[in-house]
Amino acid sequence: AQKITQTQPGMFVQEKEAVTLDCTYDTSDPSYGLFWYKQPSSGEMIFLIYQGSYDQQNATEGRYSLNFQKARKSANLVISASQLGDSAMYFCAMREGLTGANNLFFGTGTRLTVIP
Amino acid sequence: GAVVSQHPSRVICKSGTSVKIECRSLDFQATTMFWYRQFPKQSLMLMATSNEGSKATYEQGVEKDKFLINHASLTLSTLTVTSAHPEDSSFYICSASAWAVSYEQYFGPGTRLTVT
Numbered sequence: 001a002q003k004i005t006q007t008q009p010g011m012f013v014q015e016k017e018a019v020t021l022d023c024t025y026d027t028s029d030p031s032y033g034l035f036w037y038k039q040p041s042s043g044e045m046i047f048l049i050y051q052g053s054y055d056q057q058n059a060t061e062g063r064y065s066l067n068f069q070k071a072r073k074s075a076n077l078v079i080s081a082s083q084l085g086d087s088a089m090y091f092c093a094m095r096e097g098l099t100g101a102n103n104l105f106f107g108t109g110t111r112l113t114v115i116p
Numbered sequence: 117g118a119v120v121s122q123h124p125s126r127v128i129c130k131s132g133t134s135v136k137i138e139c140r141s142l143d144f145q146a147t148t149m150f151w152y153r154q155f156p157k158q159s160l161m162l163m164a165t166s167n168e169g170s171k172a173t174y175e176q177g178v179e180k181d182k183f184l185i186n187h188a189s190l191t192l193s194t195l196t197v198t199s200a201h202p203e204d205s206s207f208y209i210c211s212a213s214a215w216a217v218s219y220e221q222y223f224g225p226g227t228r229l230t231v232t
Contacts, residue, residue, distance in 0.1 A: 047222075050220070095221075100221055107159060108159045
């Protein structure tokens with residue numbers, strides 16, 4: 001079974017609008033971390049936001065927020081006030097365990113295009 | 117955040133030759149380094165996990181004799197693609213973790229390998 005599922009291959013959003021990128025995950029480990037990365041055309045992986053499985057509050061980082069619904073095993077990324085520079089691939093990832101000792105499992109990604 | 121470098125950023129080599137890619141953590145000691153491969157328009161797939169001073173753990177389907185990984189120090193890991201073939205052409209990305217002190221994985225900028 002896929003550990004991370006991103007069902008939106010591509011998304012379009014109008015500049016200054018908000019957009020939600022979907023991510024569901026599958027694990028039996030009670031301790032895990034969820035990540036979102038942005039990958040522009042240059043290829044670098046840019047860390048956006050992190051949510052630990054025991055975190056009570058949804059994570060927020062500037063214009064990024066993570067809508068963590070543990071019972072549904074979903075970790076959607078919300079980008080508010082979209083900017084043209086937000087156009088990129090976005091990957092959801094999960095690590096089992098709460099330290100950095102284990103690898104990340106990545107979803108297939110969502111290509112976001114911001115329309116002026 | 118922490119900085120991870122990769123060298124070279126791009127390399128073109130002839131079929132049958134070997135190429136070495138370096139991954140360095142510049143401002144922290146990386147207890148674990150991960151090597152991922154990303155084919156065009158696809159997600160990142162873990163190739164191997166390496167801990168300083170011990171042999172790398174390879175994922176199923178990744179040939180350890182073809183993709184030699186050395187993690188000789190806490191700041192340097194190398195991936196050598198031996199007897200490269202055109203199908204090895206890909207984007208190789210390393211990440212580094214100081215898992216005792218942080219949940220984060222820090223990604224290098226990636227190396228684009230083209231085998232002709």
